[in-house]
Amino acid sequence: MDGDRGNWLTGFGFTMLTCNSSLEIYQSKGDAWSVAFVVPAYLLAVLLLFWCLMLYMGAAPNEARRWKLKIAIWTLLTFLTAMFSYKGSELMLWPVAVVVWAMTVVASFGVCYEFFIHRNRY
Template sequence: MDRGGRPGWLPSLGFAFLSFNCGMAIYRSSSDPSAVAFVVVAYLALIALFRCLHLLERAPAGGQARASMKAAVWGLSTLLTLMFSYKVAAIMPLWGAAGVWVMGLGTIVAGFYAFFVHREAP
């Protein structure tokens, strides 16, 4: 069913849940400006990532718009991976922090490979 590019009820419900939780996190962290900034940047990056994914799905294959959307999706997912790796690693012991960073960097490299290096067989 063509909805004209509009999301269905389930993505809308997920967005409402994300927005509510971000609002609650900002409210509870109002005395810590760095925590508020983290939540706001993560929220805006997620919104932008979802929008770019939507545009990537609708972009014609092989076009410049598709290449731009791939770069935007990879950049935003890299930003989010680095942000959350930093927060998680900060509360881990040294060996756990090293593991978090290795997994995060592995995810970033694998995403770059999948988007920009790997070519599907015709």
């Protein structure tokens, strides 16, 4: 039962994300920078991230492919976080933008530490 609900929620989430991304591209009215932000964020980062996570969860614990998938997941998470930090920091005063970027760096190193130093957990 939980698996059915999870699949339904995942499908609903992707549907909402697709609608939101499509509306953003439509409302950009030809603004190339907005489209250049939405398309990589959606196609490259989010879809590729979830695909890598699905492969990672299905891989055997001692499989060499798991290590490569960890690197791909960390890279995609860092890329996605940096993209949203860039977009969000444009709207803020520079001291707040510095804090946002500092949090991005800390989060990236935190995920790296958890994924690669404590590799027995994951």
